[in-house]
Amino acid sequence: MTETKKIALITGGSRGLGANIALKLAAKGVNIIFTYQTNKEAALQVVEELKQAGVHAVALQFDIVQIKKFTVFFKELEVLLQKEFGAGRFDYLINNAGVGLHATYEETTEEQFDYLLNVHFKGLYFFTQQSLAFIHDGGAIVNMSSRLAQASVAGFSAYAAMKGAVETLTRYQAKELSPRRIRVNTVAPGPIATDFGGGLVRDNPLFRANTLAATALGRIGEASDIGGVVTFLCTADASWITAQRIEASGGMNL
Numbered sequence: 001m002t003e004t005k006k007i008a009l010i011t012g013g014s015r016g017l018g019a020n021i022a023l024k025l026a027a028k029g030v031n032i033i034f035t036y037q038t039n040k041e042a043a044l045q046v047v048e049e050l051k052q053a054g055v056h057a058v059a060l061q062f063d064i065v066q067i068k069k070f071t072v073f074f075k076e077l078e079v080l081l082q083k084e085f086g087a088g089r090f091d092y093l094i095n096n097a098g099v100g101l102h103a104t105y106e107e108t109t110e111e112q113f114d115y116l117l118n119v120h121f122k123g124l125y126f127f128t129q130q131s132l133a134f135i136h137d138g139g140a141i142v143n144m145s146s147r148l149a150q151a152s153v154a155g156f157s158a159y160a161a162m163k164g165a166v167e168t169l170t171r172y173q174a175k176e177l178s179p180r181r182i183r184v185n186t187v188a189p190g191p192i193a194t195d196f197g198g199g200l201v202r203d204n205p206l207f208r209a210n211t212l213a214a215t216a217l218g219r220i221g222e223a224s225d226i227g228g229v230v231t232f233l234c235t236a237d238a239s240w241i242t243a244q245r246i247e248a249s250g251g252m253n254l
Helices: 016-027 040-052 067-085 110-134 157-180 196-203 205-214 224-234
Strands: 007-010 031-036 057-061 090-095 135-144 183-189 245-248
Touching (some): 007 067, 031 040, 031 067, 067 110, 135 157, 135 224, 157 183, 183 224, 196 205, 224 245
Parallel strands (some): 007 090, 090 135, 135 183
16 A cells, blocks of 8 residues: 555446456556445455555445435545545546346336436436545546447437436536546447346347447457556546547447
8 A cells, every 4th residue: 555556436346347447457556445335245355356466445335326325425435545545535536336227118117217317327427526525636537338328229228328418427527627637538338248237248149149240359348348448548648538438349330
């Protein structure tokens, strides 16, 4: 643990994309704080892997839909930053927490819609807003979107609509936070073989076949294809990049 090391806060870091993002940032010497919803065992395993990578890491149980509890979370974060990292602020925020839904437009319920809204957009909107008091000037925010926001694949209307809102928000955040030199970008993965959304991409043979047929690079995406892109956007190598949507899909539907 070193005070001079950068610190990243990642929502949803105990598995899949979030865990890989944490590991890729750790490979660059970035200390990690990440949240998890329920799976403490998986979270602690990721913490151990991060420590083995040579950085300090802490996992916090947190549910992004509990918007009324954000103030309490950030008070606890303030104490944790000082106690665990000897710091008052962090450098990078990666808004990764998410859930999937595969349901037709006609089948999607109001309850499903509201839950996706709270997880992917409203939660992200106000979590980021409250985090601004703790992000260093010159820091970076990466919002996770999806190729589905622009691809129009049947069965993802609600999920994709939330991600479309995130992409619009990213541009506004980049503009309004520019006086503090905080860069804000979106990463939009294509289909990735994780347990996200019930493991649809990983486990459904028909979905995998259709994905392969549409992907120029000829394989299914893996979590390791995304973490490096997010890490790049947090580093000085991306210091002139803001308000951008970067798709990482292996060249889908070219």
